Amino acid sequence: MRPMLIAQISDFHLKPQGALAYNVADTAASLKCAVRHINHLRPLPDVVLITGDMADDGALESYQVLRKILESLEPAFFMVPGNHDHKEHLRAVFPEHAYLNGFMEPDGKRAVCYAVEHFPLRLVGIDTVIAGEHGGGLNPGRRSWLDAVLSRKPAAPTAIFMHHPPFASGIGHMDKDVFAGREELAAIIAKHPQVERLMCGHIHRAVCRRFAGTIATVCPGIGMQLVLDLQEESPAAFILEPPALILHVFTELWGEKTLLTHVGIIPDSPDQYGGVHSFFDVVSPK
Numbered sequence: 001m002r003p004m005l006i007a008q009i010s011d012f013h014l015k016p017q018g019a020l021a022y023n024v025a026d027t028a029a030s031l032k033c034a035v036r037h038i039n040h041l042r043p044l045p046d047v048v049l050i051t052g053d054m055a056d057d058g059a060l061e062s063y064q065v066l067r068k069i070l071e072s073l074e075p076a077f078f079m080v081p082g083n084h085d086h087k088e089h090l091r092a093v094f095p096e097h098a099y100l101n102g103f104m105e106p107d108g109k110r111a112v113c114y115a116v117e118h119f120p121l122r123l124v125g126i127d128t129v130i131a132g133e134h135g136g137g138l139n140p141g142r143r144s145w146l147d148a149v150l151s152r153k154p155a156a157p158t159a160i161f162m163h164h165p166p167f168a169s170g171i172g173h174m175d176k177d178v179f180a181g182r183e184e185l186a187a188i189i190a191k192h193p194q195v196e197r198l199m200c201g202h203i204h205r206a207v208c209r210r211f212a213g214t215i216a217t218v219c220p221g222i223g224m225q226l227v228l229d230l231q232e233e234s235p236a237a238f239i240l241e242p243p244a245l246i247l248h249v250f251t252e253l254w255g256e257k258t259l260l261t262h263v264g265i266i267p268d269s270p271d272q273y274g275g276v277h278s279f280f281d282v283v284s285p286k
């Protein structure tokens, strides 16, 4: 089979007119580096998944910055919102991304939940945003939608992408908001063994763990990384470590189909880390 390559990027935290986030983070510059980096990957990814917090403040102007930068991204891309996003503003700036309409909820607002069916790996985006809250979750309507969508194609290998991970990260300040409906979500995932991966954002660091019989991964941030402080009392703080992306590869190797997940640093410029260097005189001591 031809490998299917998914680039996942997350948590851009763009500001209007490309202003610095929190007065220090040039998040627009980081996203431009990410776009250039993805465009130079070989093979070129088939699709880019963007897992939320595209804007820092939800301002319409921040999405205009987003649109301008993503205009040069070569692969097709799909987005789900994060807690910093304003869904109506996002939809207004990307009207051709009809999937952002998702479905209507009882309060008259739309949940950005959708399935992308035309790749070898089925992609299901779910909206974990709870309006006005930092933490996320899945209400009963969104959980029913997910269960029904997964039930329709039980034999199709599937990845679910979403902003909030449905588990604690160990980074204290991020764990104060418990994911609403996590046990119910786990019960749904456990019913559907075709779910190869949960692909999340929000934590601004590479994390992975087992979840309900599948594997859950968290994508590093583009705009900034959270400080790797695993104390319960860790303050909300970030650090300008390099941005990074995830490459998920759905492929067949050594005679078995598999979904691989690699994390890659995004350089400021193509030659930031120098050229590539060949190994030589490699030996395996006896």
Ligand SMILES: [Fe+2]
Binding pocket: 011, 013, 052, 053, 082, 084, 202, 203, 204
């Ligand atoms: Fe974020």
